[in-house]
Amino acid sequence: DVKVTQSSRYLVKRTGEKVFLECVQDMDHENMFWYRQDPGLGLRLIYFSYDVKMKEKGDIPEGYSVSREKKERFSLILESASTNQTSMYLCASSFLSQGRAGADEAFFGQGTRLTVV
Amino acid sequence: GDSVTQMEGPVTLSEEAFLTINCTYTATGYPSLFWYVQYPGEGLQLLLKATKADDKGSNKGFEATYRKETTSFHLEKGSVQVSDSAVYFCALFRRDSNYQLIWGAGTKLIIKP
Numbered sequence: 241d242v243k244v245t246q247s248s249r250y251l252v253k254r255t256g257e258k259v260f261l262e263c264v265q266d267m268d269h270e271n272m273f274w275y276r277q278d279p280g281l282g283l284r285l286i287y288f289s290y291d292v293k294m295k296e297k298g299d300i301p302e303g304y305s306v307s308r309e310k311k312e313r314f315s316l317i318l319e320s321a322s323t324n325q326t327s328m329y330l331c332a333s334s335f336l337s338q339g340r341a342g343a344d345e346a347f348f349g350q351g352t353r354l355t356v357v
Numbered sequence: 358g359d360s361v362t363q364m365e366g367p368v369t370l371s372e373e374a375f376l377t378i379n380c381t382y383t384a385t386g387y388p389s390l391f392w393y394v395q396y397p398g399e400g401l402q403l404l405l406k407a408t409k410a411d412d413k414g415s416n417k418g419f420e421a422t423y424r425k426e427t428t429s430f431h432l433e434k435g436s437v438q439v440s441d442s443a444v445y446f447c448a449l450f451r452r453d454s455n456y457q458l459i460w461g462a463g464t465k466l467i468i469k470p
Contacts, residue, residue: 244400273457282462283401283446298457330400344389344408344450346458348400 243267246331246349253356259318261352263331270336272314273346274298274306277328289314290336321356328353359384363447363461370437371469378432378464380421380447388449390414390423390430391458395444404432404445442468 247262265272273288275298285298287306295306303325307315314333318325331349364379382390392404392414405414410425419434430447447461 271457280462283460285457288457332401344458345391345403345406346401348393348402350400351398 244331244333244347244349246329246352248352249350251352251354253318253321253354255322255356257318257321257356259321259354259356261316261318261329261331261354263314263316263333263349264312265314265333265347266312267333267335267347268311269333269347270311271334271346272308273332273334274304274314274316275330275332276300277330277351283330286316318354321354323356326354326356359388359449359451359459361447361449361459361461363445363464366444366463366465367467368464369467369469372439373436374468376432376434376437376441376466378445378447378466380430380432380461382428382430382447382449382459384428384449384451384459386451387425388451390421391448391450392419392421392430392432393446393448395446395463397443401446437466437468439468439470442466 244265274286275283289295289308305317329352332346334346360383389408391406393401394404395401405416407414407423413422421432444463444465446463448458
């Protein structure tokens with residue numbers, strides 16, 4: 241079974257802290273994504289990466305950064321956590337397309353519910 | 358740009374009722390279309406998909422048909438159960454895009470016994 245594993249299910253952090261959210265996948269996927277999910281707003285893409293050390297901004301990158309030092313691991317960093325970053329964070333991975341069969345399906349982790357107080 | 362529009366929720370039904378959740382899309386070319394489901398407290402998982410016009414995706418009693426003429430991919434189930442209570446997301450993927458799915462806002466489904 242494909243597995244995307246997020247390091248924590250629940251996190252509580254203080255305003256101003258530096259926060260690391262970790263995600264690991266075991267399917268040798270090229271693409272990895274970080275989304276945040278808020279009621280009424282659906283999934284919003286924060287950052288994605290299509291290769292080691294490569295990253296692209298999504299729709300809402302402000303206040304976040306990412307790191308992809310190894311193919312299987314994609315980290316989301318909140319440089320200075322703020323209360324408006326309280327949310328559910330979802331990591332996902334997929335194959336790079338290039339016409340590959342099954343390349344279009346994304347696999348998700350369980351999510352990390354982050355509360356910033 | 359590409360976009361996906363879903364009916365707003367929550368949708369509340371009684372057990373054994375017929376379900377339809379509407380999804381329409383705007384995209385160039387011939388995207389693949391998906392329904393993902395998120396059960397309470399969980400991440401998303403693929404429910405079904407269709408990769409070309411007139412394809413029907415099906416899984417767990419749910420069905421959706423790729424209608425190019427109406428640019429729609431409505432989700433249906435003949436008889437819902439309490440265990441179907443979840444948030445359902447419609448999404449599209451363009452083959453000439455290497456990177457990302459385009460998501461609808463999600464529709465929360467509540468099934469009452």
